[in-house]
Amino acid sequence: MNMKRGKVNIMTLGCSKNLVDSEMLLNQLDLNGFQVVHDSDKDDANIVILNTCGFIADAKEESVNTILNFADARKAGKLDKLLVMGCLSARYKEDLTKEIPEVDKFYGKFDFKEVVKDLNATFYEQKMYHRVRTTPAHFSYLKISEGCNRHCSFCAIPQFTGNHKSREMESLVEEAKGMVAGGVKELLVIAQDLSYYGIDRYGESKLAELIDKLADIEGLEWIRLHYAYPSKFPMEVLKVMRERKNVANYLDIPLQHITDRMLGIMRRKITKDETIKLVNKIREDVPGIALRTTFLVGHPGETEEDFEELKAFVQEYPFERMGVFAYSSEDDTYAYKMYKDDIPQEVKEARAAELMDMQQGISAQFSQKQIGKTLQVLVDREEEEYFVGRTEYDSPEVDCEVLIDKAAGMQVGQLYDIKINDATEFDLFGSI
Incomplete structure (x- = not known):
């Protein structure tokens, strides 16, 4: 061999x-x-x-x-x-x-x-779970489950991943310990649906317990959570996020829409009122948290009134980080079988662009509020003029970056206290 x-x-x-x-x-x-x-x-x-x-x-x-x-x-x-x-x-x-x-x-x-x-x-x-890691040495992904049991109208993923299958908690903790021993400082905990973790294996959600055990690992600086489903969100996770210093004040929770009509058509199993209560509860229990969400526009049945209500929601309940997708009709999904894809592509794309234009302003306001603060920043790479890193409010590749004036002794993969001196919509500028 x-x-x-x-x-x-x-x-x-x-x-x-x-x-x-x-x-x-x-x-x-x-x-x-x-x-x-x-x-x-x-x-x-x-x-x-x-x-x-x-x-x-x-x-x-x-x-x-x-x-x-x-x-x-x-x-x-x-x-x-x-x-x-x-x-x-x-x-x-x-x-x-x-x-x-x-x-x-x-x-x-x-x-x-x-x-x-x-x-x-x-x-x-x-x-089987050993890996040749391809990310920078200081951060890595930890996939805690496969598949999904939700069956939203627009999503084909359950067709080729199957039902939700949680990995054994002890196996995940051991894998994480090995990665931290190898130099990983940030773990990005990922799944198609974090909220469901443990239900299939243990009979109840075990996400909070898993994150709490990961937070015990010495040398692990940040734990970041991606893709929590809003329906039946495990509220006990919020206590862990608030009390454990190395669990980042960051949560990726795709909402997809806000009107009761569209949430019903999309089979999201949550209402507008329940969504607002959840967002308020998260912000109340974890002060200073940065929420990332995703919205889907142009789904069959979405009217101008639905879209206007979504825009109003985004203005009233602004998210620090947001992505928008235009609906794509996917073979054999519920929407593909039940609804005609009758919203023109140019309308879908215009709605997505309008929502992202709104988000650009919201992101700019959030960035401006960071000026004058000193934030902990993990340095991802060195470029010609700057070191480039991220705050706990930012995930790799999808969120904002911090451009740091070069200083002697700084190293990629290390955490530094950075004073924020300036900001644009999607970048911060700072010095050690």
Whole structure:
């Protein structure tokens, strides 16, 4: 197994959950003696594995185009093998196999063992959750569950991930301890639905208990929570967030819409009044928290009145961080089967742009309030003029950054107290 097995380039498309899957597969192949790289732009790998995204139209298009580009290389004899896995492959395996025969094989989302076997290698079951991490050394993702039980009208994810499956708590804590021992200072706890963690395995939500145990790990500076479902949100998490200093004052809780009519059509199992009470309760129990949310506009049935009510909600209950998606009609979802996709694309995109324009102003106000404060900042990288980092209110790649005047002795991966001197809509400027 120590012999040179060839060079494998795993390309990850889509979300951080896909990235964790790629890291697990990288480790299995590394154990088998392959030379492994991730998202390499060099063409010196003889095997390419594409981990695709199949969430919405734009992501699917990117995945298909990437497959076609590498299919051309495979056809030209520049690759020995081209394998495709992940969400898009799971959704459309049969069609893709017919349409792109240059691909040696298409796999489902979780077919790690089959991929390894087809490369004439051994799958090490006892090291299933070990990873070759591809993020900077000081932060990493911790995926605590797979799948989703919610079945929202617009979402196809349960089709290819299955029902919610929580990982064992002790296994997650041990994995986190290993990463912190290896230099990780920030853990981004991720799942399709954090709120449901533990219900399938333990009979009740165990998210608060898990976060509390993670917070006990010595050397772990920040724990950040991504994708909590608002319906039946586990309120006990708020106590942990308030009392444990290394749980960041940050919560990603996608609301998707606000009118009772649209929440019903979307099958969100929550009302406008319940949503407002939840947002107020979170802010009351965790003073100073930064909330990130996501809204979906242009869903079948959304009227101008619905959109105006959503805009009014965003103004009245501003979120520090926000993303907006235009509805994409996805095969075999409830909305695809039950509703006609009759809102023009230009209307969807105009609504998304209008909402994001509003958010730009809200974000600017939040940033301006930071001027003069001293904030703890984790330095992510060094650029020519600045060190670039993040506050506890910001997650990698999706949120604001802090540009720090260079000072002697500063290091990437370390936390510093930074005085904020200036701000734009999406960036802060500071000095040590």
